[in-house]
Amino acid sequence: MTESVFWDPLLIQRYNRPGPRYTSYPTAVEFQSVDSDAMEQQAYAQRDPEKPLSLYLHIPFCRHVCYYCGCNKIVTKDTSRAAPYLDYLKDEIRRKRALLQPAADGQLAAVEQMHLGGGTPTFLSDDELVDLVTFLKQQFRFSTADNADFSIEVDPRELRPTTLTLLRELGFNRISYGVQDLEPEVQEAVNRVQSEEMIRQVMNEARELGFHSINIDLIYGLPHQTLESFARTIETIIDISPDRLSVFNYAHLPERFKPQRRINAEDLPPAEEKLAILGHCITRLSEAGYHYVGMDHFAKPDDELAIAQASGTLHRNFQGYTTHGSCDLLGFGVSSISQIGDYYLQNQVKLEHYENCLNQQQLPLNKVCEVSADDHIRRRVITELLCHLHINFDALDQEFGINSRDYLAADIDRLTPMHQDALVDISSAGIHITERGRLLVRNACMAFDTYLQRHEQQRFSRAI
Incomplete structure (x- = not known):
């Protein structure tokens, strides 16, 4: 990647939909x-x-x-x-x-x-x-x-x-x-x-x-x-x-x-x-x-x-x-989130609830999420795209013991519009975010998010 960032307002407007920040x-x-x-x-x-x-x-x-x-x-x-x-x-x-x-x-x-x-x-x-x-x-x-x-x-x-x-x-x-x-x-x-x-x-x-x-x-x-x-x-x-x-x-x-x-x-x-x-x-x-x-x-x-x-x-x-x-x-502290192994753990959000838990000799836990085997794979894909702008299928296969090309086939299909707009390259080796697609990498990540369609997109901010 060069240090310049490709800027196309019309393209960005077309893809500027709500989604998580991951x-x-x-x-x-x-x-x-x-x-x-x-x-x-x-x-x-x-x-x-x-x-x-x-x-x-x-x-x-x-x-x-x-x-x-x-x-x-x-x-x-x-x-x-x-x-x-x-x-x-x-x-x-x-x-x-x-x-x-x-x-x-x-x-x-x-x-x-x-x-x-x-x-x-x-x-x-x-x-x-x-x-x-x-x-x-x-x-x-x-x-x-x-x-x-x-x-x-x-x-x-x-x-x-x-x-x-x-x-x-x-x-x-x-x-x-x-x-x-x-x-x-x-x-x-x-x-x-x-x-x-x-x-x-x-x-x-x-x-x-x-x-x-x-x-x-x-x-x-x-x-x-x-x-x-x-x-x-x-x-x-x-x-x-x-x-x-x-x-x-x-x-x-x-x-x-x-x-x-x-x-x-x-x-x-x-x-x-x-x-x-x-x-x-x-x-x-x-x-x-x-x-x-x-x-x-x-x-x-x-x-x-x-x-x-x-x-x-x-x-x-x-x-x-x-x-x-x-x-x-x-x-630590009200509303803070821990990530320990396969668990996400969020503290109580309201101060009085946080204090009440500790007064009762309990950890001030409010919400949890245990990461599944599927979540691990998708988290790796999303992290690699956000941080390094590419994923390598062979590396995924070795890390998770899967055939990632087949496992992620439906998700890769959802990238077709981005591929057609030259925002991502899809090959037998992996997926690569192009110069044109750097500002829209969040959209590429959404294709691999199995939870996203269950929620109203209004729960998230727009990508840009």
């Missing part, structure tokens, strides 16, 4: 509610103790509501709410830590990756951050390898003068800033006002402190955005020069996300303008030297994401694209 397969809509933690206990009992660990901690609190946001959050300025939540979080961590079996060397498998998300993790005070990370280091063995990945999401408006320095001292080496848009009119319309000067300041400070990789999140399709206005934002972001960029599509779903009701639908850019915004963004970032990883993600060629994709080791999970696909993912 941070898991089966996707979260397939998870089933349970009334006990028995399956989570079973997942830990069956876990391969040699597999390294990835930790995700969900801190749900935000001081301000961003109107576009669909995350699981609690908006409050009462910082005293953090302390009791952290007590419950530690209780959950202790319980899950006790279920982990040691590896052959007698030690727990190392934590190769950790991510704090939310909400706004820096809602926690500096002392609370120190206390939480100190506790985690008492419970787990953290890898000291150069490629260990310890990251945190940061709202630039909520940083105290000491926070970035503290995070670096605690071992965080990757950071992600929520920016979304730099135009004042857009910021005011979504209730997230932060100046360009502020963004530059926190970026410069993170660089000086030696964070290995700095990400910026942007959103296209917000109220009052135009091709011209977002072009100005992109030029500024290119000048600021983050290592990674996530450029997300805003899905206006006020019936599902209450804060979005404060956004006037008439202020949103029309579909043609929104598509033009994305097209310019992709073209301009490619010109500026960013590698298009896929699914709205860009990285500099020397960033670990781009390197992992080039070497065939890129993976995808609930944290998006990742370089640590060999890990079992342990989720």
